[in-house]
Amino acid sequence: MDFQSKSMRMNNARRTAANYFISGLSILATIIVILPLIAILFYLIYKGASSLNLNFFTKIPAPVGQEGGGMANSIVGSSIILGLASLMGIPIGIAAGVYLAEFGRGKPFATAVRFTADVLNGVPSIVMGISIYSLIVKPQNHFSALAGGVALAIMMVPTITRTTEEMLATVPHAIREAALGLGVPKWRTAVSVSLRTASPGIITGCMLAFARVAGETAPLLFTAFGNSFWSFSLREPIAALPLQIYVYATGPYDEWHRLAWAGALVLIVLIMVSVTLVRIFANRGVLKGGS
């Protein structure tokens, strides 16, 4: 340290202090970010767990202000709408992804589709909801589960397209070329070789899209609309879990608030399970044992 002048030593001390200060700030930032998450989760478990009983999963909502109701029709309704949305959205999304990865490689059209899918992912879900309202609900003059399913399906398509394309791009070219060299037609290569190889990744992509739309409320506000009774028909308004949480949370009754917390806990558990499963499967890699 003898060869450093006093100003150099002071400068070094200042730089070291700045280094520690910024490190401390970023650790503080991480703690501030993790804190609301843990607060939300713990509060949810605390408020929701006490209201989760058999009634919740088997009964429909009781008359306003009375105790003992449940959200069974919302859970079933959500499953119906999500099943419908998956039926419509997953095939179209996977097909679009197959086109982008197998037939459209390198073409400007594929870049345009990719870019549009990314941009479409950022469109607010309420806009999708009012578009489907104008398309399906207004001409038919009634709310329907079908409209809700379509609104969620058009939200799933861009996400599934992008993840399918990314997963198919990780399949090594050698496998495709081997199949083509054996005389397998191009379409058969795409289906039986590429898709099958990338299927763990594609399934995780579909599960991610499913988890994302499972929690969406805004598109269902004016399409599925909600229903206080059992409904299994596609042509009638239907209850959905996030929709009921919204209605109950903004309502004036304590019983409703209790049910909203319980419903939110169920929704979060379902989504967390999907996200964790996705993480576990994603680490398995495209080929067994990694590529």
Place this chain on the structure above:
Amino acid sequence: MTDEQDSRSSQPVPPILPKPPAAFAPAPVPPPVDAAPSAIRDFLSKRGSGSLADNSFAAVMLLCACSIFAIVLFIFGILVIHSHLSLVAFGWKFFTRQAWDPVSGDFGALPFIYGTLATSLLALCMAVPLALGVAVFLTELCPRPLRAPISFLTELLAAIPSVVYGLWAVFVLVPLMRDVIGPFLVKTLGWTGLFSGANFGVGLLTASMILAIMILPIISSLTRDIMTAVPNSQREAVLALGATRWEMIRIGVLRNSRIGIVGAIMLGLGRALGETMAVTMVIGNHPSIGKSLFAPANTLASVIAGEFSEATSDIYYSALIEIGLALFLVTIVVNAIARLMVWAVTRNAPGQVH
């Protein structure tokens, strides 16, 4: 020289190579076509070229890929068609007028534009420093075993549905705002005039806070990807010059990823502009422009969510659809610019593309 040329051209070239062995004899004459074909040739010629199946499969896949464009065009078209009444009645002034009177049919979207911009910008101010801090921590400072759990936790924040955020905000954040944070802000920063007026807990500031929590994971995970895309040679070069760790991050990493970080911030802005449910539950739902941050307000998305089911007259419905059209166009533009910026930075780099 002339003699050698003459001698070379006048005589035939003597054979230098030996006679080729029998293995290189000319190929035997193939059997005539109408002889009995082998089983393999029979099988292959019966199968055909498969071009019909290939082409029709490719056509079906192309149709599905075009569905992305079809969705965008359909949304734009149907919003324009159904907002026709309002477009004709108010024109461009719709976005500069401050009226919102469903009874007399007088509509102007300025209060909602103010609400959207104010909540989004406030949310960005709160979220960007935190998100950058988390990204810096996770990419440069975090010990390796902690990296996966903490990044998983921040991504869990993105997985929580918006209505659950709203539920938590209504029952936890609003009382906190009303009883603790509000009086504290009035005491310390009341002189600015931004915290005047009654504090009910719901209002612009609460909505901005919940929005900040919601856009944090997007900004931080994208910033992490962009920072990982900076090549290690940059980091090593700065360290070799004697920089401390923070100087290495600032000069080697952040300076190189400035454009990408701006893109990530714009993506967070795009999400904040369109966020509906959590904002509707805590913003107070009053179409007014107030100076105070405690005042209730309304955003473009929350006015649609709140008043769409009450839109009985055609002009009311049309005005709300026009607000939806404006929201659609604005988020598309913001997202497109943001994606271009992020793509420009991560184009040649390893790492995930979002």
